[in-house]
Amino acid sequence: xxxxxxxxKRPTKLSSRHHTHSEGRCVDLxxxxxxxxxxxxxxxxxxxxxxxxxxxxxxEVFIASLQQTVTLCRHRLTPQLxxxxxxxxxxxxxxxxxxx
Amino acid sequence: xxxxxxxxxxPHPARQVLYGFDRLYRxxxxxxxxxxxxxxxxxxxxxxxxQETFLNAYQGLKDFRGESxxxxxxxxxxxxxxxxxxxxxxxxxxxxxxxxxxxxxxxGEFRLQIPMDGLSPEEALQxxxxxxxxxxxxxxLPKKYxxxxxxxxMEGLSAKEVGTIMGLNERAVKSRLHRARLFVRRELxxxxxxxxxxxxxxxxxx
Numbered sequence: 001x002x003x004x005x006x007x008x009k010r011p012t013k014l015s016s017r018h019h020t021h022s023e024g025r026c027v028d029l030x031x032x033x034x035x036x037x038x039x040x041x042x043x044x045x046x047x048x049x050x051x052x053x054x055x056x057x058x059x060e061v062f063i064a065s066l067q068q069t070v071t072l073c074r075h076r077l078t079p080q081l082x083x084x085x086x087x088x089x090x091x092x093x094x095x096x097x098x099x100x
Numbered sequence: 101x102x103x104x105x106x107x108x109x110x111p112h113p114a115r116q117v118l119y120g121f122d123r124l125y126r127x128x129x130x131x132x133x134x135x136x137x138x139x140x141x142x143x144x145x146x147x148x149x150x151q152e153t154f155l156n157a158y159q160g161l162k163d164f165r166g167e168s169x170x171x172x173x174x175x176x177x178x179x180x181x182x183x184x185x186x187x188x189x190x191x192x193x194x195x196x197x198x199x200x201x202x203x204x205x206x207x208g209e210f211r212l213q214i215p216m217d218g219l220s221p222e223e224a225l226q227x228x229x230x231x232x233x234x235x236x237x238x239x240x241l242p243k244k245y246x247x248x249x250x251x252x253x254m255e256g257l258s259a260k261e262v263g264t265i266m267g268l269n270e271r272a273v274k275s276r277l278h279r280a281r282l283f284v285r286r287e288l289x290x291x292x293x294x295x296x297x298x299x300x301x302x303x304x305x306x
Contacts, residue, residue: 026210027203034278058210068214069285072234073253075221078137086129089147093125093154094118100159 025052026059033066121158128174129154135175138250139182141239149185153178168264175255176265179247186243194242202282212289230288237287241280248273249280 029052035041036049053060081089132153136146156177164173204210216224225231238246244266251262252273259270259277266273 030203030282031199031278034274034281040274058204058207061211061213062204065212065214065289066281066285068216069281069288070253071221072214072216072225072230072288073238073249073281073284074256075225076138076234076238076254077225077231078134079143081130081133085147089129089151089154090122090125093151093158096151096155097158 026056026062029059030062033063036063037067037070117158117161120161121154124157124161124170124174125154128171131171132174132178135178135250135255136182138238138254139178139243139246141235145185149178149182152181152185156181172261172264175251175257179251179265182247183243194244197242197245197279197283199279199282202279202286212286214285214288229291233288233291234284237284240287241283245276245280245283248276249284252277253281 029049032041032045032049036046041049053063129150133146133150136149136153137143140146140149153174157174160177164170168176214224215227215230225234238249241249247266248262251257251265252259257265259273262268262273262277263270268276
């Protein structure tokens with residue numbers, strides 16, 4: 001089954017006939033990489049992208065590094081609040097409410 | 101018809117608001133702190149943002165009709181408060197990120213890598229240098245791009261939810277997210293951190 005298209009114009013088709021970075025094939029791909037990573041593109045476009053990646057090591061490395069960026073962002077650590085922090089902030093919020 | 105049982109007198113309205121607030125605060129303060137910390141990048145600013153968010157939520161609680169999830173409502177309040185607070189603090193103009201600036205101009209630029217081959221993300225982030233580079237890259241992002249990245253890739257919300265929070269359509273959210281990811285990727289890979297650095301510079305995250 002073909003995936004539902006998201007918003008906007010249909011994504012550009014990538015030509016696999018030639019492969020020259022300066023001709024913009026890779027630039028077309030670059031515009032669509034997040035949609036590709038997020039699995040939002042129609043299946044025929046995904047197939048073309050996979051075909052392109054098979055012939056273009058540069059784009060393959062680029063997409064891997066973008067995917068890794070997303071993975072790192074998803075796993076970035078954040079500190080936790082302590083119980084004392086929660087209590088102090090609650091008190092300050094209620095003090096501010098009372099003062100208004 | 102059966103006579104209804106005598107009902108307990110309902111609490112004073114002000115007390116009801118306080119109960120409602122306490123439940124809201126207890127259930128969501130950790131979520132909003134995590135979001136605030138991801139947006140602000142440092143503890144004190146994140147705490148200020150949490151307080152501002154819940155202060156606004158307290159005042160808006162009686163008008164909240166549940167048209168969106170409570171968490172979406174709080175994310176929206178926090179996002180608006182963040183924009184106001186940053187404007188007040190810095191007054192810096194926001195710059196736009198264009199896709200063209202991320203087009204590699206050389207083979208070398210295309211092939212810049214992030215040192216995590218064969219490592220889980222948790223293992224890769226043991227590398228202090230990589231962790232700091234990630235934090236700095238996110239901190240350098242103009243806030244409207246950072247907000248899209250944080251909400252989508254860190255908080256794990258859908259593009260539609262991010263759009264509701266930021267007042268954008270999905271297409272605009274995806275466009276901002278894509279530029280934000282390309283920006284962070286370029287910042288990380290341009291630092292030239294290598295797999296060897298990764299092995300040398302371990303240490304537990306702060």
